[in-house]
Amino acid sequence: MLSLSNIDVAATLEKFKERGVPVGFLVPTETGLKKSIMDAHEGLRRFFLKQNLHDYDKQLKGTENKKEIRTLLIHQDKVLDTKTSLYRPNSKNGDPRVWVYNLKKFASSGDLIALCVFEDSLIAINCTRTDLRTLFDESNRLFCQWFPIKSKDISEDARELLEMLSDISARQFIPTMRRGDTGVGFTLESLLGIEANSSKAPDFRGIELKTSRARKQTNKQTTVFSQVPNWSMSNLKGSKDILDKHGRFNPQKERRQLFHEISCIKPNSYGLQLALQDNNDTLAQIYVPDPLNQNKKEKDVIWMMDKLVERVEEKHKETMWIAAETKGKGASEEFWYKSVTHTTGTDSAVLPILLESGAMTVHYLIRETPTGGAKDQGYLFKLAAKHLPTLFANITHYDLYP
Template identity: 40%
Template sequence: MRQLTKVEIERIKLLTEKSVEVTLIEPTVTGLGKSIMDATGSVRSFLKDKNIHDYELQNQGQESKVLINSYLITSDGLINSSASLYRPNTKKGDPRIWFKGLGAYSKANDILGIISYENDLYVVNVTQLDFESLINVLENNPLKELVNEINSLSRKVADELLILFREISLRGAIPAMLQADTAIGRTLETLLGININSSKQPDYKGIELKAFRDKRGNRKNLFAQVPDWSASKFKSSSEILNEFGYNRGEDFKLYCTVSAIVRNSQGLKLKLDTNVRQLIENSDKYSVGDFVAWGLETLHKRLLEKHNETFWVATDTLMIDNKEHFIYKSVEHTKKPIVSPFDILLEQGIITLDHLIKRTVVGKVVEKGPLFKIKPNALNLLFPPSQSYNLLPK
């Protein structure tokens, strides 16, 4: 898929803010001419997750074609359509999708959003339609009605936690309970009476806590997830460190950010293989090539486990008597993430991963990641409506 424009990104944000899950597809000149599109990995995963269709269970040939009731959304109405889901007898049965009437609805290389609601599919032209005016206008229209039907939220535990945060904030500058990058989160968890452990489950009654030092440009941690070693060339963090690490002080380490857009100084880059549903890390060293992989479904599951509901806690820091202190000043509250954009955000370099591996002087290899992070101000590409709260006294 081509790079999204700023306008297209803003339009996708509007859907995400309303808890509308959407997957994207880009028709080509050839595809429009032949009335055919590849069902990419993201599309296949979306249809499977929504219990619409599973291409893996579908036989090849026209006789096994599946039709799904669909609609093409315009600014003033719905166009009745149907989605044809099939695997041809040629080309190994690569999954295909087509929407009736799409040739008149879309131009080549438009970005189309596919939305599922009550077992029907809705196609919206992200490139051409003005989402802002359609969703926020007073009069009803098909896009606004669909978005409002899907949107929902709940408040109980969040209100309880917010009260605790306000009480903590009233205490002013609070000394860090250890000297480490993780001190900000550890201190907060201790203040809330949360036991420090390595559990991957959310921190407080189903709500994940992500405290961060409020510096402009800082990416935000989403979750940590080791590769699928069984599907990888390298079988441990130690092997990754041995191949790409460097000396820093007394430690031998690999601390770096890896993106799908450009190679980093270690020659590392991410790539998505939507056919096998994997995120792959690749080296420009000919002798190494692809060396670790993550199943995209595994990453989706971790995202949902970790961020069903999240408080992102912005914190100011200051030094008092040579010790770091924290002022917990504001909270951004996000709800269950919209999983379908995750792959696209990886592909666009908006979600990246950090390696945090080192070998200490005693020979022990320590791995704090890999950490999957999202660029600042991009949470609303992945999460529905966030609510912000100032914790500081007025």
């Protein structure tokens, strides 16, 4: 489990993203090191598949069908030429396994191991014990040979949009066209000639726009996508069931409601927590009635990881994340759109990592209707702005106005 890592997984992932190196992660346990075996979790399997290295779904069970891949194991300033085995045992439903030979000589329980693909080989890096800045430096000829620094191209539509945003930025502070939190996005889209709508389709010629106030960007979370649970596979069959079980009465609003953030790290004040299960194939929202008894858990709803990956890929094939400096409040608020982060492509293997590390959380926004029913405002998957680069394959930052 990546949550057992002795260093920050999300922060380490961001370093690989900044360098432009696709990566998957493993965290060996004490038992795994003794038995020379580790689970190939869903995120790692997806990474291998996307890198055209290995498809566990097509692999037959048994050691006779084991696949061995040449591996260069990096530990501090040392490089060891070894192998990694990928296989599915006859027992335990053939759950996918992975093992880097000689790993126990160079890693301890809890160390974060990065796996990168170079041609038909693996590069295994003990991130806990290796200075990644030195490893990624342009002066490191060997690493640059494996992963050259690439130039970034943008589409004509993206270039035109950047020019339009630069023109808007040159106007500096612009009065809001709508009061409240949504004013910053509504005003920009109005200036770009985009009509407000509830469609899930991208905003500008296939490019999604996400606008936020710069002063809140570092710590405030951004909604990346929304996805309802798989009700047919869940114990609770809808928002009404969730509200009935976990909602609490709000005397000011005179209604029951459930407005809460939920993460994989620990149960919130309502006893709700996320958990990656079935080798990361599913994400569950569980209920822990007694904080002192973590063994007693109730599974409320689940999401299939494939569906979550599909949703984020659909939503953010190409996105411009615009930051605006603000002044004033309410109807007198003004925006100066000053910078853009342009992202293209998503890294599907990263989603389970962000969830398990607590960098991405789920937000319930459910309230009781006057007739006693339940109304939800979406099941929102949110990510802090500082972690956004980790989710995408390519990212470029632009200052719109000097």
